[in-house]
Amino acid sequence: MKKFFMTCLGLAAAFSAFAWGGNAGGAESVPEKEAGGGAPAKVYFIKDINARNLVRIYEALGREAAGKVAVKLSTGEPGNDNYLDPQLIKDLVRKVDGTIVECNTAYGGGRSNTESHLKAARDHGFTAIAPVVIMDAEGEAELPVKGGRHLKADYVGKDYLDYDFTLVLSHFKGHPMAGFGGAVKNISIGIASSGGKAYIHSAGKTKDTGKVWGQLPEQDDFLEAMAEAAKAVADHCGDKILYISVANNLSVDCDCVARPEDPKMGDIGILASLDPVALDKACIDMVRSSEDHGKVHLVERIDSRHGMHTLDYAEQIGLGHQAYELVELK
Numbered sequence: 001m002k003k004f005f006m007t008c009l010g011l012a013a014a015f016s017a018f019a020w021g022g023n024a025g026g027a028e029s030v031p032e033k034e035a036g037g038g039a040p041a042k043v044y045f046i047k048d049i050n051a052r053n054l055v056r057i058y059e060a061l062g063r064e065a066a067g068k069v070a071v072k073l074s075t076g077e078p079g080n081d082n083y084l085d086p087q088l089i090k091d092l093v094r095k096v097d098g099t100i101v102e103c104n105t106a107y108g109g110g111r112s113n114t115e116s117h118l119k120a121a122r123d124h125g126f127t128a129i130a131p132v133v134i135m136d137a138e139g140e141a142e143l144p145v146k147g148g149r150h151l152k153a154d155y156v157g158k159d160y161l162d163y164d165f166t167l168v169l170s171h172f173k174g175h176p177m178a179g180f181g182g183a184v185k186n187i188s189i190g191i192a193s194s195g196g197k198a199y200i201h202s203a204g205k206t207k208d209t210g211k212v213w214g215q216l217p218e219q220d221d222f223l224e225a226m227a228e229a230a231k232a233v234a235d236h237c238g239d240k241i242l243y244i245s246v247a248n249n250l251s252v253d254c255d256c257v258a259r260p261e262d263p264k265m266g267d268i269g270i271l272a273s274l275d276p277v278a279l280d281k282a283c284i285d286m287v288r289s290s291e292d293h294g295k296v297h298l299v300e301r302i303d304s305r306h307g308m309h310t311l312d313y314a315e316q317i318g319l320g321h322q323a324y325e326l327v328e329l330k
Helices: 051-061 086-095 114-123 158-162 183-188 194-201 219-237 276-289 295-304 308-316
Strands: 041-046 069-072 098-102 132-134 140-144 153-157 165-171 173-175 179-181 241-247 269-273 324-328
Touching: 041 051, 041 276, 051 086, 051 241, 051 269, 086 098, 086 165, 098 114, 114 132, 140 158, 140 219, 153 158, 153 194, 153 219, 165 183, 165 219, 173 295, 179 183, 179 276, 179 295, 183 219, 183 241, 183 276, 183 308, 194 219, 219 241, 219 308, 241 276, 269 276, 276 295, 276 308, 276 324
Parallel strands: 041 324, 069 098, 069 165, 098 132, 165 241
Antiparallel strands: 041 269, 140 153, 173 179, 241 269
8 A cells, every 4th residue: 555745845834745545435325233232323414514504503413512512623834725714613612612722833834833734724814703822832741542552642732632622614525645534534634733643643663853754654544543543632621522513615635735736626514513423424324425526536535545544443443433414414
């Protein structure tokens, strides 16, 4: 299996990757028997993307974000404008009295240190709607990884431990290395410290951000390490976490790419669940089942990076299930 390499061009976080032939997905939902027993998770869906519907879908989950609430999202690399619009998310973030949280990147670019990261957050409008905290500004903390075969621990931003509840607000889209970015990626690489990001990308080989890109592991090992880190966060949170994904601006590139490819397919909607695996699977199924011919680019990106393996392995280690019941809110 081919390895994936990332290079940084100045302040632009530009990615390149070799294609890997992967599996195709399929149906809108997975038979319940594949979920390992029990009722499939509910995934709520609203087609119209607006601020009111973000609040509605949060309320539909039936889990209150209480206490000190971390809203984990991507502030977007300078030069990228596909990130979630602060005006779209403002009402939801303020409803839960949330603090927008991020960690510094491991690849250089415009968010690799706290000062530049906060500037990016300010330039992109996030500091105007809520407090923004870069969680690894003062170091990192260690979360245990249970049952993993790659990671000994998950290294997250130190300040993450200060929060009582996590609202995972993801922009679903493609990704140059993982195939797609959604809830699982947002709580793994997204909550990891800069060194923790290197540790995940190297599948547990190094936390050195200067060395990681020259010794990337086999692709499946990276995907599995990402799932292991996500499970560490989910285990830490227990029932004090929920997941909302906005499937818009569906570029094959993530918000961490400074010059992303333009989206080729139209927006899908807002999805939410208490199960991150079910949520990511539902987002991917909606891409695959779309009648939009532009989906071919995103489907190719997911499959060429063997992206579905992340969900297969996440289910195997108990992060969640791919079976789900889609509940559309009118």
